[in-house]
Amino acid sequence: MRIPLVLLLSTLPCAAMAQGFEGAAAELQFQHYDNGEGFDVNSVEGNLDAAWSFGTIGAQVGLIFGKEVDSSADIDFRSYNGIAMHLTADVSDPLRLGVMVVADNFADGISLVAAEALYLDGPLRLEGRIGDSLDSDYDNRLVEAKGSYALGEAFKLRGGLFYGDYGDGVTYQVYTVGLGYDIAPGAEVYADLSRHNYDYGPGEGEDQGHLIKLGVRFNLGGDGERLFSFQPLN
DSSP states (O other): OOOOHHHHHHHHHHHHHSTTEEEEEEEEEEEEEEOSSSOEEEEEEEEEEEEEEETTEEEEEEEEEEEEEEESSOOOOOEEEEEEEEEEEESSSSEEEEEEEEEETTSSSEEEEEEEEEEEETTEEEEEEEEEESOTTSOOEEEEEEEEEEETTTEEEEEEEEEEEOSTTOEEEEEEEEEEEEEETTEEEEEEEEEEEEEOSTTSOEEEEEEEEEEEEEEEEEOGGGSOOOOTTO
């Protein structure tokens, strides 16, 4: 599945003027993964989200695209893209709930559904979701929580947890800490360090590694802080 990103970009100025437009944001990232055993791979990734709100009900569309660009091994570099669609409901000023469906170019059609929540209160931002595969023959359960806490006017502490369960004891865990800095109104740079652990099941061993992520996030209009930030292929 190839996502026509240029078409969505061309509609953003019109959407921004339409009643109901809530906000849009874009992220660009450089990622370096190292398994600690001599293998590493570098990739670049981009994310684009836009949301519309009609009273307490709303909708959001998020696109992701990326490409591996360098590695210590002789591998075929992959390109990938995906889409996440959210239906949202504002329970109160700080609390937003949502239902999300996700598709990517590793599967045909929609592959995941999740319930999610976003909580904003002063310097604190928390986001979480619980999801499962829409295909009853394929296990792909996930639990994710991440957040940030503003320190003064510019700095933010960042952190996150991810747990994926693929059946037969196969699991994937990610633990992340990071720091963000607002370089200008609506523009943030950040650096994250993640510990990744993939368990292949009882007696099958596991792989571990670290991911360093350097990124920048731009608010393209409206309230970008109220957008969900799921990255399905990260």
